[in-house]
Amino acid sequence: MSNDISTQDRPLLSIAVIAKNEADRIGRLLQSVSFADEVVVVDSGSTDGTVELCKTAGARVECREWQGYAAQKQLAMELTTGRWVLSLDADEALSPEAAEEIGSAIRSAAGDVTGFSMPRLSRYLNRWIRHGGWYPDRKLRLVRRGAGRWMGDGIHERLEVAGRVEQLRHPILHYVYRSISDQVQTIDRFSSVAANHRVRPGSAWYLVLGVFHAIGKFFECAVWKAGLLDGLPGLVIAVNSSFYVFLKHAKAWERGLSEDADR
Numbered sequence: 001m002s003n004d005i006s007t008q009d010r011p012l013l014s015i016a017v018i019a020k021n022e023a024d025r026i027g028r029l030l031q032s033v034s035f036a037d038e039v040v041v042v043d044s045g046s047t048d049g050t051v052e053l054c055k056t057a058g059a060r061v062e063c064r065e066w067q068g069y070a071a072q073k074q075l076a077m078e079l080t081t082g083r084w085v086l087s088l089d090a091d092e093a094l095s096p097e098a099a100e101e102i103g104s105a106i107r108s109a110a111g112d113v114t115g116f117s118m119p120r121l122s123r124y125l126n127r128w129i130r131h132g133g134w135y136p137d138r139k140l141r142l143v144r145r146g147a148g149r150w151m152g153d154g155i156h157e158r159l160e161v162a163g164r165v166e167q168l169r170h171p172i173l174h175y176v177y178r179s180i181s182d183q184v185q186t187i188d189r190f191s192s193v194a195a196n197h198r199v200r201p202g203s204a205w206y207l208v209l210g211v212f213h214a215i216g217k218f219f220e221c222a223v224w225k226a227g228l229l230d231g232l233p234g235l236v237i238a239v240n241s242s243f244y245v246f247l248k249h250a251k252a253w254e255r256g257l258s259e260d261a262d263r
Contacts (some may be wrong), residue, residue, distance in 0.1 A: 002181065010081055010083050010145070011082045012037055012082060012083055012107070013036045013037050013039065013084050013086065013103070013106060013123050014037065014038040014082030014084070014085050015033045015036045015039040015040065015080075015086050016040055016042075016044050016076035016079070016080050016085055016086070016087045016088070017029065017039065017040070017042070017059075017076060017088055017089070018041075018044070018069075018072045018073055018076050018089070018090070019039045019041055019042070019043050019044070019046065019054070019090045020044045020046050020066070020093070021048045021050060021051050022044045022048075022090035023046070023048040023049045023176060024048075024178075025090060025091055025178075026041075026050060026053065026054065027057070028093045028175070029089075029090060029091075029092060029093050029229050030054065030057040030058075031061060032094040032095070032099065033086075033088070033093075033094060033099070033256045034058075035099050035130045036086070037082060038060070038081060038082055039054075039058065039059040039060065040059065040060050040076055040079050040080045041054045041059045041060070041061045041062070042063075042071065042072060042076040042079065043061055043062070043064075044063075044064060044065060045063075045065070045066070051063070056112045058143075060079075062076075062079055068102075069152070070151055070152045070153075070158075071150070071155035071240070072075060073150040073157060074149060074150040077148070077150070078174065080093045080145075082104045082145065083144065083145050084142060085142070085145060085148070086102065086141055086148075087141050088141065091110040091175050092120075092172050092173060092174050093173045093175070094172065095170060095171075095173060098168070098170035098171065099171065100143060101168050101169065102116075102157060102168065105142075105166070105168060106142070109166075112163060112164050113144075113164050114144045114147040114148070114162060114163030114167055115140050115142060115143040115144065115148060115159075115161040115163065115165050115166075116140075116143075116167070117138050117140045117141070117142075118141060118151070118167075118170070118172050119135065119136035119137065119138050119139075119168075119170075119172070120135075120136070120137040120138070120139050120171055120172045120173075120174050121136075121137075121171040121172070121173065121174065122135070122137070122176040123175050123176065124176050124177055124233050124236075125180075125233035125236065126233075127230060127233045129230050129233060130224065130229075131223050131226040131228075131230050132222070132227025132238060132241075133220070133225045133227070135171075135236070136171070137174075138167070139159075139172065140158070140160075140161060141159060141172065143161050144161075144163075147161050147163055148160065148161040152250060153197055154167050155190050155193050155235065158233075160215075162199065163261075168232075178238060180240075183236075183240055184240065187244045187247060188198055188247070190248075191244055191245065191247040191251055194248040194251075194252075195223065195248050195249075195251035195252040195255055196255070198252050201246060201252055201254030201255040201256030202249060202254070202256055203256060204253065205247055206252060206253055207218075207249055207250055209249065210245065210246045210250060211246060212246045213245050213246070214246035214249075217238075217241050217244075218238050218239065218241070221234075221238035222234065222238035242243060247252070
């Protein structure tokens with residue numbers, strides 16, 4: 001039935017969110033997007049009350065099995081009905097200034113504008129992180145209905161759009177990790193995905209190369225991109241970023257060992 005709704009009869013702005021066990025932080029997001037005409041949350045099996053919390057906040061919740069980041073975000077976007085769709089993660093939120101800017105932008109957008117990008121400002125260890133490559137971290141998240149599609153592998157999904165994209169000034173607020181342990185668990189998970197995406201497993205030289213890449217990554221984050229200006233949180237980020245680079249090399253090498261043993 002919704003497919004028969006004319007463009008002008010559709011709500012103006014929909015929010016598309018994917019979630020699983022986000023009850024401890026999705027409330028901040030839902031409160032920050034209360035200005036939107038519609039909020040759709042695609043849940044992939046929460047057991048912590050996320051679904052009930054979202055429904056209480058007025059969101060429409062659709063429960064679907066996990067398909068991967070890009071596919072799940074595409075599904076969430078397709079389930080919305082608005083003329084414009086803003087895709088957000090459960091650990092993100094909008095400031096009142098960003099909400100006002102978004103509303104103004106989509107109401108006055110020229111006909112050939114199909115999307116808007118926004119900077120993303122992350123908060124970690126009680127500090128807004130403005131260096132080390134973490135900011136402005138501009139993301140394309142706001143698109144006209146039907147103009148965008150989520151693409152990418154298991155780590156680096158991205159929203160692609162056909163047409164002109166303009167830039168907004170106010171950032172998406174990103175409450176990135178719950179703790180250092182949460183970051184380390186994410187590093188472990190993502191490095192496994194990166195290692196498995198290599199067409200060929202890593203050799204011994206690939207592991208050695210990983211050491212030099214990790215050292216380079218530390219200096220890139222801490223010095224070249226001035227991560228140390230973010231204080232101790234910036235130091236933690238630089239160390240963990242270098243650890244991630246080494247770990248994906250080490251796991252690719254380990255994968256090679258397993259394939260050799262099976263021969």
